[in-house]
Amino acid sequence: MTTPERFQVDLGGVVDLLGRSLYSSPRVYLRELIQNAADAVGARAEREPGFSGTVRIVPADVGDRVLSVTDDGIGLTAREARELLATVGRTSKRDLLDLPRSDRLGRFGVGLLSAFMIADEVEVRSRSLVDAAPCVWVGRSDGTFTVRELEGPEADQVPVGSTVLVRPRGDDRTLAETPVVLTAAGRFAEHLPVPVRVVLSDGSEEQVTVRAGFLGDVEERLAYGHELVGQAPLAAIPIDVPETGTRGTAYVLPFTPAPGATVAVKAHLGGMLVGTHVDGLLPDWAFFTALAVDSTGLTPTAAREALVDDDALVLTREAIGHTLRGWVEGLAVSDPMLLRVFAAVHGLALRRLALADPELAHVVIPHLVVPTTAGDVRLGDLIAEGTVRYAATVDEFRQAGPLARGVLVNAGHTYDEAMMRLLASLGLARVERVDVIELVDALRPAPPEDAEAAATLARRATAALDDREGVSVDVRLVPEGTLPAIFVQDASMLRAADRRRARDDGDALWARVLDAVEDAERRDGAGSPQARLVLDWSNPTVKALARLQDESVLTRAVGLLLVTALLAGHHPVEGRDRAQLTDALGELVALSVGLAGFGEMRPEDFA
Numbered sequence: 001m002t003t004p005e006r007f008q009v010d011l012g013g014v015v016d017l018l019g020r021s022l023y024s025s026p027r028v029y030l031r032e033l034i035q036n037a038a039d040a041v042g043a044r045a046e047r048e049p050g051f052s053g054t055v056r057i058v059p060a061d062v063g064d065r066v067l068s069v070t071d072d073g074i075g076l077t078a079r080e081a082r083e084l085l086a087t088v089g090r091t092s093k094r095d096l097l098d099l100p101r102s103d104r105l106g107r108f109g110v111g112l113l114s115a116f117m118i119a120d121e122v123e124v125r126s127r128s129l130v131d132a133a134p135c136v137w138v139g140r141s142d143g144t145f146t147v148r149e150l151e152g153p154e155a156d157q158v159p160v161g162s163t164v165l166v167r168p169r170g171d172d173r174t175l176a177e178t179p180v181v182l183t184a185a186g187r188f189a190e191h192l193p194v195p196v197r198v199v200l201s202d203g204s205e206e207q208v209t210v211r212a213g214f215l216g217d218v219e220e221r222l223a224y225g226h227e228l229v230g231q232a233p234l235a236a237i238p239i240d241v242p243e244t245g246t247r248g249t250a251y252v253l254p255f256t257p258a259p260g261a262t263v264a265v266k267a268h269l270g271g272m273l274v275g276t277h278v279d280g281l282l283p284d285w286a287f288f289t290a291l292a293v294d295s296t297g298l299t300p301t302a303a304r305e306a307l308v309d310d311d312a313l314v315l316t317r318e319a320i321g322h323t324l325r326g327w328v329e330g331l332a333v334s335d336p337m338l339l340r341v342f343a344a345v346h347g348l349a350l351r352r353l354a355l356a357d358p359e360l361a362h363v364v365i366p367h368l369v370v371p372t373t374a375g376d377v378r379l380g381d382l383i384a385e386g387t388v389r390y391a392a393t394v395d396e397f398r399q400a401g402p403l404a405r406g407v408l409v410n411a412g413h414t415y416d417e418a419m420m421r422l423l424a425s426l427g428l429a430r431v432e433r434v435d436v437i438e439l440v441d442a443l444r445p446a447p448p449e450d451a452e453a454a455a456t457l458a459r460r461a462t463a464a465l466d467d468r469e470g471v472s473v474d475v476r477l478v479p480e481g482t483l484p485a486i487f488v489q490d491a492s493m494l495r496a497a498d499r500r501r502a503r504d505d506g507d508a509l510w511a512r513v514l515d516a517v518e519d520a521e522r523r524d525g526a527g528s529p530q531a532r533l534v535l536d537w538s539n540p541t542v543k544a545l546a547r548l549q550d551e552s553v554l555t556r557a558v559g560l561l562l563v564t565a566l567l568a569g570h571h572p573v574e575g576r577d578r579a580q581l582t583d584a585l586g587e588l589v590a591l592s593v594g595l596a597g598f599g600e601m602r603p604e605d606f607a
């Protein structure tokens with residue numbers, strides 16, 4: 001029978017792995033030592049109710065080139081030190097040893113190893129709370145360790161608790177000196193429940209732990225949020241998820257975060273910082289909030305720099321989402337003014353929220369503000385009218401705006417068309433997407449006495465534009481029209497124009513993609529693209545055109561009106577339009593200085 005053999009583990013290699021792959025920075029050795037010390041204090045407090053300990057750090061530049069972390073926690077016997085400190089990768093070691101069990105103590109057994117990232121030797125001096133001789137454990141990066149029990153006067157000097165001594169290698173000295181120790185301890189241990197003090201060179205001590213403001217009273221929470229967000233938050237929403245022991249505050253940002261910007265999500269486990277941008281705690285629609293929480297029931301990854309995406313995290317995220325929804329919902333009643341501000345600042349987030357949650361949509365939608373032909377208007381006001389009319393793209397809105405009767409919504413921005421569909425599906429209002437060609441068709445025609453002249457002009461002008469595919473001319477009365485001509489294109493023509501522009505700017509591959517889109521659109525039978533040049537019969541220039549006899553003059557005049565309408569409507573102007581404009585302007589100038597021009601125009605050209 002073959003005898004099973006043991007894996008060979010090289011400590012140096014493991015430490016190297018920790019430094020390169022597990023931890024984001026070697027500074028975290030300090031977090032691990034503080035965590036162990038705080039855990040030991042917590043474990044002692046479990047056995048001695050009312051006990052409150054302290055963790056004291058002496059940086060290497062203060063402590064004769066040795067950094068020490070001292071706690072007055074539960075301590076270790078020589079046997080425990082032997083079993084616990086040099087065992088890697090084993091969980092619940094205290095259970096195995098039948099030692100006082102504490103949730104705080106140990107998971108992977110890699111924490112202490114992190115000290116080897118900056119030192120070749122780590123010493124632990126400890127006296128257990130249980131009556132036993134104190135001990136000294138010395139571990140080395142070559143994978144060896146010694147344990148020795150202390151006796152006599154040497155032993156008498158060791159109080160209950162542990163001191164971990166780390167002599168940093170030359171290159172890593174700064175990592176153990178006061179400036180780094182103060183910042184790193186301040187960052188990681190800021191909200192530990194056990195006071196952590198750093199001893200300074202003058203013998204005084206600086207406490208790096210402070211109360212967690214995000215768990216305090218209303219004022220403390222707001223002050224914390226101000227610091228976290230950089231400005232006073234719009235609101236501080238208490239978070240409490242008892243199932244996972246997670247408590248804290250969500251802060252509503254007073255500004256719209258830039259797309260892709262990472263908002264602060266500060267998570268702590270038992271007061272120790274996990275990270276400042278921790279994933280998984282906020283639902284993805286909640287990008288209007290920053291968050292600061294502390295938890296006792298969530299699980300850190302081995303590096304303690306992120307949270308494990310387990311059921312507890314999912315439950316916590318859902319509960320936080322529920323709280324945020326409830327807050328938004330409650331605002332409608334408790335503080336409609338704030339809801340208005342909130343909707344203005346976080347319109348996009350609210351739109352996503354409404355789309356994700358039809359129930360909340362009823363609450364949120366009336367407060368959303370949309371751009372319309374009458375400026376920014378609350379959807380609630382439009383809903384009150386009974387019918388909401390919208391243009392689906394910014395281009396359609398630009399064209400349809402001047403022609404539409406009543407308020408027209410510009411639903412061309414992110415989620416707004418989806419909002420319009422949601423309004424309809426929730427039965428909140430009748431929703432109509434306007435079609436610009438239909439709007440033109442709905443305009444009043446010329447009065448009966450001019451009907452024939454207008455129809456003839458329309459026919460002649462359409463013929464004049466017969467080189468323009470899909471463009472026909474209509475003569476109508478444009479309400480409040482200030483221009484002789486307006487140019488409109490239906491949605492498919494707008495898309496075709498967009499593709500033409502993109503094709504001109506793009507490469508061959510892109511052109512092929514666009515051709516394929518065009519083919520698909522044609523196959524779908526989107527209807528033949530249509531555009532209209534609308535001549536406003538109330539405009540004197542248009543009436544004069546109708547009296548023009550010479551077809552070639554008419555052709556140029558109509559061409560010129562088309563170009564001016566294109567310019568006025570912000571439509572793209574192609575090369576031939578520009579040429580037409582330049583020619584016509586040249587002729588106008590020639591005419592006005594008395595040269596022949598504009599098709600040899602004579603008074604008898606007009607009937």
Ligand SMILES: Nc1ncnc2c1ncn2[C@@H]1O[C@H](COP(=O)(O)OP(=O)(O)OP(=O)(O)O)[C@@H](O)[C@H]1O
Pocket residue numbers: 032036037040071073074075076084085093094105106107108109110111112113161162
């Ligand atoms: N200051 C201390 N006081 C008392 N016991 C300690 C102290 N430091 C470490 N220990 C004991 O040694 C064990 C091993 O510590 P180590 O930091 O290597 O890993 P861990 O804390 O068990 O796990 P991890 O840090 O990977 O979650 C701890 O579980 C704890 O029982």
